[in-house]
Amino acid sequence: MQYGSSGNTLNNFISNGSYSFCNPAFASLAGYSSLALLKMLGMSAYTIIQRFRTGSFITPEDDIYKKIINQLGLSHGNMVGTKSDLVERSRENHLNDLENIVPFVLAGLFYIGTRPKFDCALWHFRIFLLSRLLHTIAYQVPLPQPTRTISWLLGYSSIISMTIPVLRSIQL
Amino acid sequence: MQYGSSGNTLNNFISNGSYSFCNPAFASLAGYSSLALLKMLGMSAYTIIQRFRTGSFITPEDDIYKKIINQLGLSHGNMVGTKSDLVERSRENHLNDLENIVPFVLAGLFYIGTRPKFDCALWHFRIFLLSRLLHTIAYQVPLPQPTRTISWLLGYSSIISMTIPVLRSIQL
């Protein structure tokens, strides 16, 4: 963990509170969240690839892309113009990411405020990121169930586990 | 509101800025946001319950769950394999949560930076959380309209109201 360019790290840590890269738990959240967000953004690119592979677009103005596909000889014939299972699979995966990765980052931000032990926080983040990577592989290969369900459940549990210290440390 | 274990709360509050559990408005946002996020995560579980009740799954690899349903005698006969209204209702509700609860947490984080009065902030959070709970009940029972629309509108207004002080306190 890099502690920035400041010489007086401890002093920085005290004056900055939890939300600073001088706090290793926050820096760790920033890194794992960024990787998870990049993975989620990657689903947009993957959906586009699947659209071009199957010639399946939504709006009429996208028809110019079908022409490009035909000119390049990329068309897979009978799939052009129909709703593609591959595109739907990628979109469902993207939606599942939104439903899990976004709550992870938000719950993580509040979790950092409870000043968790660094190791405990790190394992939450590691388990979450690995579970989401496994979920995506299980969804897109696809691997036999319940691989996808179990990988989703691991990440899901990690988020819920992070909200517990937040709810315990405050009174509504 | 608990003020942590530190004896010197005022000093902590000054040195930590707005984003610390020593700031009661931030602690309150953390609590209400966590509850709202848990409610949103609950929709995943609810969708799964509805999938098992109606035997309605998306992907071919989920067929092993249909076999389990049949073995346990949980199947409701003719609904197996068809797109279920109950599942769609749960998924639409989940998407509506994503469209509202995520902006609430994000707008709330910036709103805290404007150092709002604690009571004012607390009522924004309370109204939002209650409106989302009512929205879910109205969607899933379902209650006659316009119950669902009004409960959605209450939460929606709460988010917009929180963005106003943010936009007033900065120059673009």
Add this chain to the structure above:
Amino acid sequence: MQYGSSGNTLNNFISNGSYSFCNPAFASLAGYSSLALLKMLGMSAYTIIQRFRTGSFITPEDDIYKKIINQLGLSHGNMVGTKSDLVERSRENHLNDLENIVPFVLAGLFYIGTRPKFDCALWHFRIFLLSRLLHTIAYQVPLPQPTRTISWLLGYSSIISMTIPVLRSIQL
């Protein structure tokens, strides 16, 4: 950029760390994020307008709105009761906003922690907001492709560009 009411701004900036409206980059993120979130929330209102224009609702309990449309003479006849392309277009746009604006705000929050140069941060936020406004116009008018794709790609690149300094400043 307003620096709050405090006289001793520099001192505040040091003691508060990056996450304070005294930090112009954070105040700027707060402003652009709030505008982007309001734009996203606006899609809910736009979808409702399109539902009333086309008489296309999802759930049975929404039928009371169809009656209101008929009484007010707003109905466009044959479109009532069918799935509307205009509503789908608005909903797809809203989902695309969720997939891009939410990661922008989250990545931006961590990006601020890397203490980026103010000008550099500001241009990321400006390009992102403009690209999302152009994307919405291109989607709803609709403008000929690849206007929509290019405007989406600009915002998408801006998010990815913000995650790079985060990933460089931390070790996993």
